Amino acid sequence: MTLIKKLILVALVASAGVSANAVYSVPSASAAVVLQQGAVNGDVWDVQYRLRTLGYYEPSIDGKYGPITAAAVRNFQTNYGLNVDGIVGANTWDALRKFSVNQAEMDVLAKVIYSEARGESFEGQVAVGAVVMNRLKSSQFANTIQGIVFEQGAFTAVSDGQYNLTPDSTAYKAAMEAVKGWDPTGGALYYFNPRTATSNWIWSRPQTVQIGNHIFAK
Missing domain, CATH: 1.10.101.10 (PGBD-like superfamily/PGBD)
Known part of the structure; x- marks a missing residue:
């Protein structure tokens, strides 16, 4: 850059009332966008x-x-x-x-319900979704559906690949009911199959109810 151009640039910056070293903040992608009547996006x-x-x-x-x-x-x-x-x-x-959940989170919730509980009654499927929603509200777990579902070792179906199965309409209905607040588990944060569970820790948790093949616990 020539000396003349540098002088012109300095003059322009000075006339604008800002420092040549000013740093401008860029809104974070996660920043909340304020929405009110008239917004379209x-x-x-x-x-x-x-x-x-x-x-x-x-x-x-x-x-x-x-x-x-x-x-x-x-x-x-x-x-x-x-x-x-x-x-x-x-x-x-x-x-x-x-x-609540957005559409992508609803897909994740339906997939974990289907892969973990597709052989259960409708209530049993809602119960699995309710555990995810209860974790979402708890400070003990991640604050997103994805964070909860994909926590290492949290769900067997994620670990063994069954999560990738395509959920049916019943799984989506169960997910919707869980999001709306139906909780057949009584506030459970965990569940397990008593026929296959070998963890002493999970058996030590206070149990709330058994629905189908799953015992639910806090």
Whole structure:
């Protein structure tokens, strides 16, 4: 760069009232995007999907933040003890991510239900999904569905490859019920098959209920 060009650049920076060494922050990809009426984007689609899994939103998921979406958000905020303003800010995002799932997470949940419990009753399949959701709400485990399911050794079906099977519609229905809050396990964080479990630790856990071939425990 020539001396003249350098002088011009310095003059331009000075006239803008900033330092030539200024550092500009770039929003994190994980930063919460504030959503309110009038917004049209994929984040709105995500919110609508999450609200639907919880039973707050029934219309088509279109990515448009209109009055119906705002009303659904307000109902969610009311029931979860949040500031009721119909706006999805950081606190509402946090609650949605803690108590609901997006489409990709629903796929993961359905896959783990199918691979772990496809031979069980519908209640037994919901129960496996409920354990995942209970872990999501617990500080003892990862704070994402993927983190919970793919924790090393957490689920036999992930370890032996059965997780890669394609889940059926029943598994998706069971996943939806678990996300909506049906918990046949009584708050269990673990489950095991009493015919095959050899871990003294898992047998030592306080048991809540047996559903089909699984004993559920805290």
